[in-house]
Amino acid sequence: MVSEKGETVVEISHLEKRFGSFTALRDVSLRVGKGERIVICGPSGSGKSTLIRCINRLEVPDKGRIVVDGVELTDDVKAIEGIRRNVGMVFQQFNLFPHLTVLENCTLAQIWVAKKSQAAADKTAEHYLERVHIPEQKHKYPGQLSGGQQQRVAIARALCMEPKVMLYDEPTSALDPEMIAEVLDVMVEFADTMTTVCVTHEMGFARKVADCMIFMDAGQIVEASDPKTFFTNPKSERTKLFLSQILEH
Amino acid sequence: MFFSFRNGILSVAAAVFLFWIISSLVNWFFLDAVWFGTIEDCRLHQDGACWPFVGVRFSQFLYGFYPSAERWRVNLVLGIFFGAIGLLVYERMPYRSKIVIFMLCVFPLFAWFLLRGGVLWLADVPTGRWGGFMLTLVLASVSIVASLPLGILLALGRRANTLPFVKAFCVVFIEFWRGVPLITVLFATAFMLPLFMPASVNFDQLLRAMVGFILFSSAYMAEVVRGGLEGLDRGQYEASDALGMSYWQSRKRVILPQALKIMIPGILLTIIGLFKDTTLVLIIGLLDFLGMIQAGIADPRWGSPNVPFTGYAFAALVYFCFCYSMSVYARYIEKKYSEGRDRR
Numbered sequence: 001m002v003s004e005k006g007e008t009v010v011e012i013s014h015l016e017k018r019f020g021s022f023t024a025l026r027d028v029s030l031r032v033g034k035g036e037r038i039v040i041c042g043p044s045g046s047g048k049s050t051l052i053r054c055i056n057r058l059e060v061p062d063k064g065r066i067v068v069d070g071v072e073l074t075d076d077v078k079a080i081e082g083i084r085r086n087v088g089m090v091f092q093q094f095n096l097f098p099h100l101t102v103l104e105n106c107t108l109a110q111i112w113v114a115k116k117s118q119a120a121a122d123k124t125a126e127h128y129l130e131r132v133h134i135p136e137q138k139h140k141y142p143g144q145l146s147g148g149q150q151q152r153v154a155i156a157r158a159l160c161m162e163p164k165v166m167l168y169d170e171p172t173s174a175l176d177p178e179m180i181a182e183v184l185d186v187m188v189e190f191a192d193t194m195t196t197v198c199v200t201h202e203m204g205f206a207r208k209v210a211d212c213m214i215f216m217d218a219g220q221i222v223e224a225s226d227p228k229t230f231f232t233n234p235k236s237e238r239t240k241l242f243l244s245q246i247l248e249h
Numbered sequence: 250m251f252f253s254f255r256n257g258i259l260s261v262a263a264a265v266f267l268f269w270i271i272s273s274l275v276n277w278f279f280l281d282a283v284w285f286g287t288i289e290d291c292r293l294h295q296d297g298a299c300w301p302f303v304g305v306r307f308s309q310f311l312y313g314f315y316p317s318a319e320r321w322r323v324n325l326v327l328g329i330f331f332g333a334i335g336l337l338v339y340e341r342m343p344y345r346s347k348i349v350i351f352m353l354c355v356f357p358l359f360a361w362f363l364l365r366g367g368v369l370w371l372a373d374v375p376t377g378r379w380g381g382f383m384l385t386l387v388l389a390s391v392s393i394v395a396s397l398p399l400g401i402l403l404a405l406g407r408r409a410n411t412l413p414f415v416k417a418f419c420v421v422f423i424e425f426w427r428g429v430p431l432i433t434v435l436f437a438t439a440f441m442l443p444l445f446m447p448a449s450v451n452f453d454q455l456l457r458a459m460v461g462f463i464l465f466s467s468a469y470m471a472e473v474v475r476g477g478l479e480g481l482d483r484g485q486y487e488a489s490d491a492l493g494m495s496y497w498q499s500r501k502r503v504i505l506p507q508a509l510k511i512m513i514p515g516i517l518l519t520i521i522g523l524f525k526d527t528t529l530v531l532i533i534g535l536l537d538f539l540g541m542i543q544a545g546i547a548d549p550r551w552g553s554p555n556v557p558f559t560g561y562a563f564a565a566l567v568y569f570c571f572c573y574s575m576s577v578y579a580r581y582i583e584k585k586y587s588e589g590r591d592r593r
Binding site for chain 1: 482484485487488489490491492493494495496498502503506507510586
């Protein structure tokens with residue numbers, strides 16, 4: 001929307017999503033260009049998680065269109081699986097597979113979804129585990145790692161599929177404060193080379209990496225602008241109030 | 250233990266009671282028991298077990314009315330069965346997965362043709378002559394092995410919200426079989442099914458009972474499995490979906506391995522229940538282990554007050570040994586899977 005970088009990776013138009021009588025998203029449109037880094041913030045219940053969960057169809061929208069990498073999301077299961085291969089996701093609760101080792105967590109989808117050989121999968125996994133700074137933990141089980149380490153494994157697991165977009169759904173919200181930095185550092189490192197959509201309240205991170213800041217409230221995009229304008233001169237009163245609330249601390 | 254007066258009294262009472270129970274059992278089973286001899290000896294010493302009864306009847310308890318000359322076939326099947334179990338319990342066994350595949354795919358057919366006969370030079374032994382412990386094992390192992398995968402499929406089907414017809418079928422199936430007593434199922438398969446079938450179709454009595462058992466127990470298994478599936482964190486489903494895994498990939502690699510672990514106690518409960526329930530084939534005229542013992546007790550030549558007790562005690566002992574060893578193995582598996590993985 002704001003930046004005009006090259007090709008479009010994700011195109012969302014007039015999206016609507018209801019949970020029973022609660023409207024989570026109303027008429028949301030968003031374009032994510034290749035290499036663009038978008039940070040979405042907003043009060044809880046504003047629909048930001050629902051929005052990015054629609055991108056890989058963990059939520060099925062009631063209305064509107066989503067096109068990811070040129071493919072429109074429909075009920076076609078095969079197409080959805082194909083899109084999910086190209087869209088990496090990191091969850092608030094890590095969601096690592098507790099019955100598999102760190103290495104196996106990273107190779108599972110490579111082997112069964114991307115049909116890589118064991119050796120090639122191991123190699124990629126080791127590469128990304130190295131880059132998230134935990135190569136020495138690869139034979140441990142997730143339950144033996146700290147929260148920050150688990151989230152870094154989750155990032156590595158998503159990156160191993162070499163996705164075209166990375167989605168982060170409040171990746172640091174479930175972490176102890178002293179572990180937030182290690183996860184954000186890793187995210188900053190990868191943001192340079194990766195199309196990223198991130199739901200977070202870490203405004204320091206947002207300032208550092210975002211090309212575009214989006215503020216959502218009550219299921220709508222209230223404000224979308226470049227970080228400088230967003231932080232210094234927000235247009236909407238709602239945004240101002242929100243920023244003052246989270247930046248005060 | 251003796252911290253307070255009341256606890257002291259309870260402890261002493263429990264100890265006295267235990268001592269009384271154990272000493273009378275030991276007396277009855279061993280010290281006062283008749284070990285050798287004939288029914289005459291049992292009639293003279295009625296305060297203890299009459300083991301000669303079990304000794305004389307042992308082969309019937311094991312083989313039922315299987316012809317003596319053909320019993321090597323039963324021995325061979327049981328030998329392979331227990332041999333394979335022995336090998337599989339040992340986890341570092343080479344070719345373990347091949348043994349499993351052989352036991353699940355080839356062995357049942359092999360066992361069926363060998364026991365049933367009527368092919369090659371093997372004499373025909375109708376299933377009506379099968380009986381005793383071998384029948385118990387055949388029924389129980391076939392029902393257990395078949396009901397687990399069926400139960401898993403039913404449980405997955407019941408949760409398939411995107412496939413309403415599959416879901417409805419699974420719900421109706423599970424609720425129907427859970428709502429019907431097993432005895433009714435056996436009666437229906439044994440006596441009513443033939444009424445609906447054309448006269449030319451003669452479905453083996455044992456096979457019919459087996460089908461009844463499998464359908465019945467798979468419904469129970471399905472509910473146990475469903476418990477495990479629902480106990481699993483939703484994030485596990487989402488994470489495997491988000492990686493692009495297909496439905497079956499995610500079930501096989503992520504969901505079921507974890508759900509099955511949660512379900513081990515429930516599965517074991519179902520298996521043990523099934524093992525004991527096989528006794529109910531009695532009512533459709535198949536004499537399993539307990540049935541053979543009862544038939545033995547009813548023999549007037551062995552009329553002595555201690556004979557029925559001996560028979561039932563022997564049955565209890567054998568059932569206990571089997572159920573308890575399954576229980577021990579399941580606990581071992583459960584412990585093994587939880588090591589190092591749930592720590593945080």
